[in-house]
Every structure is written in C-alpha cells, then in structure tokens.
Amino acid sequence: MKPAAFDYVRATSLTHALDLLASADPDGETRVLAGGQSLVPLMAMRLAAPARLVDINRLAALERLEVIDGRLVIGALVRHHRLATDPRVASAAPLLARAATQVAHPAIRNRGTFGGSLAHADPAAAFPACALALGATLTLASAAGRREVPATAFFEGLYQTALRPDELLVEVAVPAATAASRSAFVIFTRRPGDFPVAGLAAVARAADDRSAVDRLADIRLAVFGVGDTPLLADTAAAILESGPIDAARIDAAVAALDTLEIRDSATASVRYRRHLVGVALRRATAALLRPEAVACR
Amino acid sequence: MPMIPNLIPITCTINGETVSLSVSPRETLADMLRDRLGLTATHLGCEHGACGACTIVYDGRTARACLLLAAQADGAVIETLEGASASGRIAALQRAFHERGALQCGFCTPGLLLAAAEVLAEHPAPSRDAIRAALSGHLCRCTGYQAIVDAIEATAAAATGAGSRR
Numbered sequence: 001m002k003p004a005a006f007d008y009v010r011a012t013s014l015t016h017a018l019d020l021l022a023s024a025d026p027d028g029e030t031r032v033l034a035g036g037q038s039l040v041p042l043m044a045m046r047l048a049a050p051a052r053l054v055d056i057n058r059l060a061a062l063e064r065l066e067v068i069d070g071r072l073v074i075g076a077l078v079r080h081h082r083l084a085t086d087p088r089v090a091s092a093a094p095l096l097a098r099a100a101t102q103v104a105h106p107a108i109r110n111r112g113t114f115g116g117s118l119a120h121a122d123p124a125a126a127f128p129a130c131a132l133a134l135g136a137t138l139t140l141a142s143a144a145g146r147r148e149v150p151a152t153a154f155f156e157g158l159y160q161t162a163l164r165p166d167e168l169l170v171e172v173a174v175p176a177a178t179a180a181s182r183s184a185f186v187i188f189t190r191r192p193g194d195f196p197v198a199g200l201a202a203v204a205r206a207a208d209d210r211s212a213v214d215r216l217a218d219i220r221l222a223v224f225g226v227g228d229t230p231l232l233a234d235t236a237a238a239i240l241e242s243g244p245i246d247a248a249r250i251d252a253a254v255a256a257l258d259t260l261e262i263r264d265s266a267t268a269s270v271r272y273r274r275h276l277v278g279v280a281l282r283r284a285t286a287a288l289l290r291p292e293a294v295a296c297r
Numbered sequence: 298m299p300m301i302p303n304l305i306p307i308t309c310t311i312n313g314e315t316v317s318l319s320v321s322p323r324e325t326l327a328d329m330l331r332d333r334l335g336l337t338a339t340h341l342g343c344e345h346g347a348c349g350a351c352t353i354v355y356d357g358r359t360a361r362a363c364l365l366l367a368a369q370a371d372g373a374v375i376e377t378l379e380g381a382s383a384s385g386r387i388a389a390l391q392r393a394f395h396e397r398g399a400l401q402c403g404f405c406t407p408g409l410l411l412a413a414a415e416v417l418a419e420h421p422a423p424s425r426d427a428i429r430a431a432l433s434g435h436l437c438r439c440t441g442y443q444a445i446v447d448a449i450e451a452t453a454a455a456a457t458g459a460g461s462r463r
Contacts, residue, residue: 001344001363007303008322008368033366040325040364041345053322057369081358105434106412108346110358111365192433 003043008033010055014062014141014170020054022143022166027051032168034077034116037108062115062170067092071173076115080104083114092176095134095183095201099126102185105193115169118154121161121229124195126187128155129224132232133183133201134174140167155229180206182216184287186280187225190267196225197268200280204288214244216288221281226262226273233257236281250285254278307371311336312380320367327351327362329370330377338378338407342436349435352408353377359415378407387414389455393448401439409435413449422457425450 007025011017021030028051031039042048056062056077064075065086072092074083083089084100096114103109103117103126117127118138131138131151138149140163154162163169177183187199201222207215219237224230236253243249257277264270304319311334320329327344330336330353342348344363351362354376381387387410393399400406409432416423416431423431428446437445 002325003323005323008305008366010368010371036364036366036369037346037361040366041347044345044363053366055366055369058372105349106415106431107349107352107359107361107434111355111360192430 001044003040004046004049006043006050007052008055009052010057011059014059014168015143017054017056017059017168018141018143018166020052021168024165025052030054030165032056032116032119034119035079035112036116037104037112038116038120038122056168064171065089067176070176072176074114074172074174076113076119076169076171078114080109080112080114080117081106084109093134093174094177094181095130095185095203096127096174098183098185099130099187099201102126102187103193108193114172118172119161119163119169121155121159123158123228123230124225126185126196126199126201126224129199129201129222129230130185131172131174132222132230133203133220135220136172136174138169139171139173140164141170142167146170152232158228178205182206182288182291184284184291186283188276188280197265198226198273198276198280199224200277200284201230202281202284202288212244214246214289216245217241219288221284223257223260223277223280226277227260228263231260233260233281235259240285245285245289250282253285254281257281305368305371307368309370309372310374311370312376312383318367320370322366322368324367325363326353326355326365326367326370326375329367330362330375336377336379338382340404340407342404347436348405349408349412350405352411352435354381354411354415359411378410381411381414387411389452390414390417390449393452393455394445397444397448397451399440399444399448400437405435405437405439409437409445413445413452417449417453417456422453423449 030052031050033053033055062075062077065078080100083096090097117125136151138154149162182204184202188197204216204219219240221233221237222230235256239253262270262273306319308317330339339362340350342350346361346364352359353362356373390413428449
C-alpha cells in the first residue's frame with residue numbers, strides 16, 4: 001500500500017499550476033492533488049500511478065466562497081466540512097450543506113474538496129449529482145484561458161469528465177436558493193459514510209400559487225451511486241410537475257425511473273438498487289412538498 | 298519519473314516543536330511521523346484511508362496521515378496522539394476509555410481518541426447516534442464499539458455536568 005514513485009510540485013500560484021498542467025511530463029501523466037482523499041488511496045493501491053503531482057492546496061484563490069449576483073460561487077478547494085458548516089452555504093445551497101454532512105467520514109470531510117469530488121467523477125459520489133440537480137456551472141481554466149461548462153455537459157462517463165489534461169477546475173457556481181426553493185437529499189449506505197448503495201439529489205420550486213401546496217415546478221432529480229455517472233431523471237420530474245402530486249402521480253414518477261441505466265455492484269443487485277431509487281424518490285418528494293415537516297433520510 | 302527522486306525540504310510544527318526534514322515525494326505523512334520521528338502512536342492499518350488508525354490533527358482538524366504526503370506537511374501545524382496526550386487535552390477521554398474497557402488491543406485507540414476529541418469540541422453533548430456517526434470512519438475489531446460510545450458519552454456528560462455517568 002505504498003504509491004509508486006512520482007514527482008511532486010507544489011503550485012505557488014494559479015498561473016504556476018496551469019503552466020505545469022500545460023507542460024506535459026515526458027514520463028507520464030500529471031495529476032492534480034487537491035484533498036487527495038480519492039487520488040491518494042488509488043495511488044496506494046497502484047490503480048493510479050501518475051508521473052507527477054501538482055499540489056494546489058496552497059492556492060488561496062481557489063478557496064473562494066461567496067454569493068454574487070444570485071449565484072453561490074464555490075472555489076474548487078472548498079472542503080466538505082466548510083460546505084457543511086458555512087452559513088452562506090446553508091442559506092444559498094442547503095442541498096450542498098446537507099449532502100456535505102453525509103459524504104464519507106469526518107476526517108475525510110476535513111480534507112476532501114468540492115472541486116476534487118467533481119473532477120474525480122466517481123460514480124458513487126454525491127456532489128456530482130448535487131451539481132447536476134442544481135444546474136451548476138463549472139469554470140475550467142488553462143494557460144490558454146477559461147471556459148464555462150454546465151454540469152450536464154461535464155460528466156461524460158465513469159471517472160470521465162470534460163476536463164482536458166491541461167485544464168484545472170477552478171470554481172463552481174450554483175443558483176442561490178430563494179424563499180421558494182426546495183431541495184432534498186437521500187442516500188442509502190450500509191454504514192454512515194460508506195459508498196452509497198443508491199442516492200438522490202432533488203431540487204424544485206414551490207408553485208407560484210402558494211395555495212397549491214401539492215404542486216412543484218422546475219423539478220430536477222439526479223440519481224447517483226447506481227450508474228456510470230449521476231443520472232438525471234427528467235421523465236420522472238416531468239410527471240411530478242404535470243399536476244397535483246398525489247399517490248398516483250408519485251407511483252407514475254417512480255415507474256418512470258425504470259428507464260434509468262442502473263448497474264449492479266458486488267453488494268447490490270440492479271433490482272435492489274432500482275427499488276431503493278424508487279424509495280428515495282418517494283422520500284424526496286415528501287420532503288420537497290413539506291420541507292418543514294419531513295426529516296428526509 | 299526520475300530515477301533519483303527529488304528530495305523536498307520541509308519545515309513544520311509537530312506537537313509544538315519545529316521540525317525540518319527532507320522527504321521523498323512518495324513518503325506519506327504517516328510514514329514520516331513513524332519512521333523518521335518515532336511518533337508510533339500514529340498506527341498504520343489499511344494505508345488507504347479506510348480504517349482511521351492513522352488519524353492525526355492537521356492544521357486544527359483531524360485527517361488521515363496515510364492520505365497526506367509528507368511533502369504536504371511543509372508549513373503545517375500537526376498534532377499526533379503523543380502531543381494530544383502530553384498536553385492533557387484528551388486526559389478525560391483517555392481516563393474514560395480506560396475505566397470502561399473501551400479498548401482491547403489498542404490499535405484503533407489513537408485515531409478514536411482524536412476523533413472523539415473533535416466531536417466533543419464541536420458538539421459538547423452529542424447523542425449516541427451522533428457519536429456513532431463521528432466514529433464511522435474508525436474500525437475497531439475488538440470492542441464492538443459499545444464501550445467506546447459509552448466512554449465518549451460519559452466524558453461529555455461529565456464535562457457538561459449533565460446527568461449521571463452511566
């Protein structure tokens with residue numbers, strides 16, 4: 001459980017980091033070291049053997065966390081513990097604040113970074129699904145410039161993203177929650193902090209007519225831990241949006257989840273996972289409808 | 298990769314003392330603490346972040362020493378169980394673990410003590426469920442955890458003056 005030999009460079013500025021990523025190492029792959037809570041175990045198990053690590057942990061510019069122009073901007077180095085405890089996150093993105101209390105274990109959350117979780121794109125990870133549900137925009141920087149990529153175009157496959165080798169994910173913006181915003185986070189794990197058997201991140205908006213307590217608009221459902229990437233359940237969301245949310249409509253939405261491409265694992269069959277995704281949708285829907293009354297878990 | 302790896306000079310604070318060393322890129326902080334500095338309370342179980350035995354305090358928060366590179370210690374303030382024990386800040390937890398038999402072989406105990414100290418610092422009166430959640434990243438193969446949760450709960454109760462000790 002010792003990593004193979006590699007070279008280590010601590011980036012002293014964002015420009016330095018981008019220059020390092022732009023200059024390919026002739027000996028092999030260059031990887032970015034952020035929290036290291038996924039990459040370092042992979043290196044210890046020799047599933048990853050980069051030739052060079054670029055350590056970005058001292059780049060204070062990537063620790064930004066602020067609400068600007070109706071968006072919560074989260075620097076790539078913001079750690080899970082900060083997402084879980086910062087009052088700006090609690091008010092502007094309660095989905096992220098809640099998810100950050102459920103991801104992994106406290107010592108891992110103290111080091112793991114939001115940007116690292118998205119860039120790593122582990123299919124079991126919760127934050128990619130939250131980014132999808134929230135309609136996040138990711139800012140990718142390279143020595144040549146910056147580009148913005150919506151979360152829907154970022155997650156391409158198992159550990160595959162739109163990031164080019166010379167690019168660094170520098171920050172993520174999500175629309176700040178309003179008084180009408182609703183969100184729910186459901187995760188099934190065998191023990192607290194384990195990789196999920198299945199999970200769901202959900203956001204919605206209360207109906208404009210406040211008396212329509214059984215109506216929701218702009219529903220986005222992102223299922224995670226069951227496929228190669230987080231999966232948007234658009235058909236189920238459209239069914240829930242199409243009228244008053246009663247038992248029959250919820251049943252129809254759950255049935256619509258059958259089209260999701262769910263994979264099995266060593267400990268969970270496709271059938272079991274599909275069942276849990278349905279349970280997650282039922283619990284999330286209840287929480288979206290009555291956010292003050294339902295402790296969603 | 299280079300045949301002779303670059304050695305990286307680092308300076309950090311470990312248990313209140315300034316330490317300067319040259320480290321190899323692939324050297325973990327856990328190996329540095331144990332093999333270079335003799336701080337062997339940092340136990341190495343799984344070496345991939347699953348067991349929690351190598352937990353230390355890095356810049357004020359618990360972290361897995363096996364998932365940090367020694368090179369990342371440069372400029373950091375690090376506390377191992379030796380430092381936490383010598384300062385007396387975990388004395389009540391240590392006494393409670395001892396009194397309740399919250400350890401048997403003791404391999405997981407350093408990590409559990411530092412994790413317990415962190416949860417009590419942030420939640421002076423945690424529920425048993427909250428204690429269990431805080432310990433979820435720590436594997437103990439001897440005790441079945443009950444006595445560990447008892448010890449932490451009792452330490453919290455004694456510190457806050459709430460209720461009788463179980």
